[in-house]
Amino acid sequence: MASVEFKNIVKRFKENTVLNGVNVNIKDKEFLVIVGPSGCGKSTLLRMLAGLETVTDGDILIDGERVNEYHPSKRNIAMVFQDYALYPHMTVAENMSFSLKLKKTPPEEIEARVKEAAATLQITQYLARKPQALSGGQRQRVAIGRAIVRKPKVFLFDEPLSNLDAKLREEMRVEIAKLHQRLNATILYVTHDQVEAMTLADRIVIMYNGKVQQEGTPMEVYSKPENLFVAGFIGSPTMNFLRGKASVKAGKAEFTSKDIKIALPASLIDIKALKDGQEIVVGVRPDDISVDVPAKDSLTENIEGKIDVSELLGHRENLYIYIGDTRVLANTDAIGREPGSKVKLRFNYANMHVFDKETEKRISK
């Protein structure tokens, strides 16, 4: 197993800059997930590591060795493709043993390794079949099996679950997590699905517009998003953003907008660093909005709102609430509130985030 380093990676297609100085390290045996919306350059980065895209500028190192110019076959990596990319004219066993045969591995060893991988992935009974006789989930297993048998330095997963239906995706997600525990391998996993990223990753790298926005453990990026993009991208349902101004008077800070006023305590933000009149964005997740609860120090004052739509999810419900003209989403215990009814909201200070509107950077603690 191995470590990987991306140093100042730049990728341009003609005038179009896809990656702009990306630095990412993957530690040995780490499961690193790169997540971002489509077109953010995450797949390009992965394909550069595989050797399928050239590097415009910067260095890629595997175990400290620069591999920029290495042919894909010389990098000792294995890749699982989004569309599986199984060879249709070969059986499952042939698909899995293809790379080993190219390396002239002895037949007994090939057989042993294929059998072992097939047993791990529970596809032993399909070894003699062609890919077209398999379902989507089975094909995905074969694609993973093809990667496992090689015992590579790094596994690359390029949105491997995006072609599966929701239920199968959940199952395979668990399988991949188990696989990582068993193989103890270095894995680079690219996805646009933040749920996959949160559940699978040791560490998450969030990319947008060809740049790394934040990296950290799933909990870090969830609880302390460094900028507006990360705050909006991670977490489901999406965080509510309130746009307004900071007013600082006599050592006390307040967020004010047309519809809402919220006191900003010192526990949330360094008041000295805040300018009076500074345009700010306050972020609060739907889970951190309480409806009709008594006053507490950790919560804001009551904010009055009117329910627009309520979505019952079972034991929880999503309430879309208008505070004046500002609409927020609250996710609360389901007690069947009626649309149109008036409610009093309180935000949880501990999980509130304040961003500067101009720089979009986090300014709360």
Add this chain to the structure above:
Amino acid sequence: MIDPKKTYAMTPEELSEKYESTKESLDQLRGMLMPFLKSQYEKNRKALERKEKIKKLLIHLVIICCCFICIYPLLRIFSISLRPGDKLFSTDLSLIPDGATFSAYASLLKNTNFLRWLWNSLVITVATSFIGVSLASTAAYAFSRFRFPGKKIGMILLLSSQMIPAGMLILPLFLMIMKMNLMNSYLGMIIAYSVSSLPFSIWILKGYYDTIPRSLEEAALVDGTSEVEAFWRIILPLSTPALSIAFLFNFTTAWNEYLVARVVLFSSQQYTWTLGLFELQGQYLTQWGMFAAGSMLVTIPVLIVFLYSSKWLISGLTLGSVKG
């Protein structure tokens, strides 16, 4: 089970009575409904069957007509080839004529260079097909996968070369082959043929390669092949339907070609069968019997190639429509 300690709304006897009466009324209802449903079902089924029958009949009618139109001339030639020499111009339409004889075949094989012509054609055609397909398969790969200046124009030029009638190319081809000193030779013919069918083959193959996902080659590269190996081990085996179509196209066009051969070849020893057969056609006397016999014989190689590759041809034609 019945719990004796509890009181029930009905005694077991009442319950079974109720059950029986309900069952009876349900049976009655079924007795009323079933004949009606059955008759409706029969009616629908018959209508459907009739529709199916008419559809099948029409389809078969069309197919049979087409077959007849295709086969009739062949049957006529066959019947002419069997006629004895003195009945060549008879208007008799029977398939096996009176006094049918293989003498035309025998004299064709004995008195002319027919076997030699057939051999010449075979050598030129097979070589053309292999060379044409291998050139086209690699050229089409480049057109399908690589970006290079002039790619679009190249494809359009290839296509437009197909729009020029073959007759117009005779003179330039003649001049080129003469300058290369390849007149009256196999090689000259092979070059002329394989080059002229190349554009079509490239278009067919390029279109086919485009449907093969790129990730397959990428997977092969990551698995440890070189670019050439990925092409050889993954792309080519997957392209057999398109390759066989290109092969068949090359084969039939080269096999049946007359104009270029007329210009390039001038000794009877080097003739292909198309030239040879016309040799039999004189200004005052044409040996129609031998001509017909030769026409029958030359269909055999094409027939064999088609039968052999029909499996690929069919799956090739239905491809494109269903992906995967």
